[in-house]
Amino acid sequence: MTIRSHHGCARCKSRRQKCDETKPSCGRCLSNGAQCEYKIVLKWNGRTPRVPSGSRNASNRFRSRSKSKTPPTIARNELVIQAVEPGFSLCEHPQRSLQPLELVPASSRQLLHHFTEKASMISSHPHIRDLICSQIIPYALQTPSLLYATMALSAINRHSLSDSYSTEKFALQPETAELIALSVRHLRQEVNELKGEARSTIIHTIRMLCTCEIFSGKADSSWRVHVEGAKAIMELGLQGGRPQEVQYASGPDKWLASRWFLSIEALTSLTERGLRNSEAEQSTARFGPKTAFGEDGLFDPDFYYDVYGGYSSDLNRVFRRIGSAALERRRLQDNMLPSESALGEEATFLEQSIHFMRKRDQDNGLRIPPELRLRDGDLHQLAACNEAYMFTALIHVHRRVRGLPHHAEQVQSCVKAIIAAAMSILPVRELSPWVLLTTPLFTAG
Numbered sequence: 001m002t003i004r005s006h007h008g009c010a011r012c013k014s015r016r017q018k019c020d021e022t023k024p025s026c027g028r029c030l031s032n033g034a035q036c037e038y039k040i041v042l043k044w045n046g047r048t049p050r051v052p053s054g055s056r057n058a059s060n061r062f063r064s065r066s067k068s069k070t071p072p073t074i075a076r077n078e079l080v081i082q083a084v085e086p087g088f089s090l091c092e093h094p095q096r097s098l099q100p101l102e103l104v105p106a107s108s109r110q111l112l113h114h115f116t117e118k119a120s121m122i123s124s125h126p127h128i129r130d131l132i133c134s135q136i137i138p139y140a141l142q143t144p145s146l147l148y149a150t151m152a153l154s155a156i157n158r159h160s161l162s163d164s165y166s167t168e169k170f171a172l173q174p175e176t177a178e179l180i181a182l183s184v185r186h187l188r189q190e191v192n193e194l195k196g197e198a199r200s201t202i203i204h205t206i207r208m209l210c211t212c213e214i215f216s217g218k219a220d221s222s223w224r225v226h227v228e229g230a231k232a233i234m235e236l237g238l239q240g241g242r243p244q245e246v247q248y249a250s251g252p253d254k255w256l257a258s259r260w261f262l263s264i265e266a267l268t269s270l271t272e273r274g275l276r277n278s279e280a281e282q283s284t285a286r287f288g289p290k291t292a293f294g295e296d297g298l299f300d301p302d303f304y305y306d307v308y309g310g311y312s313s314d315l316n317r318v319f320r321r322i323g324s325a326a327l328e329r330r331r332l333q334d335n336m337l338p339s340e341s342a343l344g345e346e347a348t349f350l351e352q353s354i355h356f357m358r359k360r361d362q363d364n365g366l367r368i369p370p371e372l373r374l375r376d377g378d379l380h381q382l383a384a385c386n387e388a389y390m391f392t393a394l395i396h397v398h399r400r401v402r403g404l405p406h407h408a409e410q411v412q413s414c415v416k417a418i419i420a421a422a423m424s425i426l427p428v429r430e431l432s433p434w435v436l437l438t439t440p441l442f443t444a445g
Helices: 010-014 027-032 051-068 099-103 106-117 125-141 144-160 174-192 198-214 222-234 254-268 314-335 340-362 380-402 409-424 436-444
Strands: none
Touching: 010 027, 010 340, 099 436, 106 144, 125 144, 125 198, 125 254, 144 174, 144 198, 174 198, 198 222, 198 254, 222 254, 254 314, 254 380, 314 340, 314 380, 380 409, 380 436
């Protein structure tokens, strides 16, 4: 029986032939002298949340309001939100009135107000919060999918602050589930009509929906669907290449979308399932080259401290490579290649790379991007968060690449280092790297 080719080239798919998926040209096209093309067909298959049957009346009331009051489309230059002076926090000095919001239903305005005043406080730094408020809200007022997703995240956050919230038996409120469903419905339409300039806006919508799924506490793979969709959109027009770093000068909204994707892609590769069609899945017993710098190496000479992710930007390369090595460890356990010695060499290389990054950041200090203005105590907290993620990477190398038991001395020393880094960020204050410590603390636990 012929194995189905899920990611084959357009020619093999149209001829219903098995494709070896080699890029840039598959073997079948190469032998026939035919042009080989890999096309990405975007089809959003994110599940719409199930609305409890007992609350259909409330859901229908919300749907009727949504149909009668379509989200307004407003040009960005009509907004009262304007450029701010350096050091000025937009969220700390809100405008007295936003005239475009008068066109939005009162219930929606309340959710947007809660988002800017409360939900956006779950950020690692005032700079990130300012970007979210000044970039996301204007786009949301002209993009239905982003508006509904923003309101859904705000509703989840507002419910989590209420007295009726229970972490043991959490379920999406009917109105929140309806908002997510409406966002996904509009997102499908916007993806089908995708244009180059709208790409970052769609990525922001996906980021919001993904965050909704993660914050909802559901133990399913809905959030992973959004990450895979974002990956497909980011790779459009790259001819098989990887999405690259977007400089802040290219536009704060594009920078924010890029930082989110590169960070969550790297962290997803650390999970057991990884990311479909990812760097780890494509690896076939290869761990080279063992170079320090350059395009194929792990160290980026243009690295900087990523205040959105909480660590130096080139650590993402280490995370992706750990995911690749962990996949090979599972293959080895299934009596497949590579050899134990090859995995040991890769583990040593990864450990040396992480220790080099730690020493570099400790000796030279964090490379803070010029647009980031630090408050008193920020540098110490950012450095502690960076340390926590470095030791998180080491734990994954020890446990998932070397296969060490959890009680091994190397593993436990990393656990203690993560806890010490987290404690050094105390006392917790608003807009602090503390919100980024979920991954390190979960890994240590």
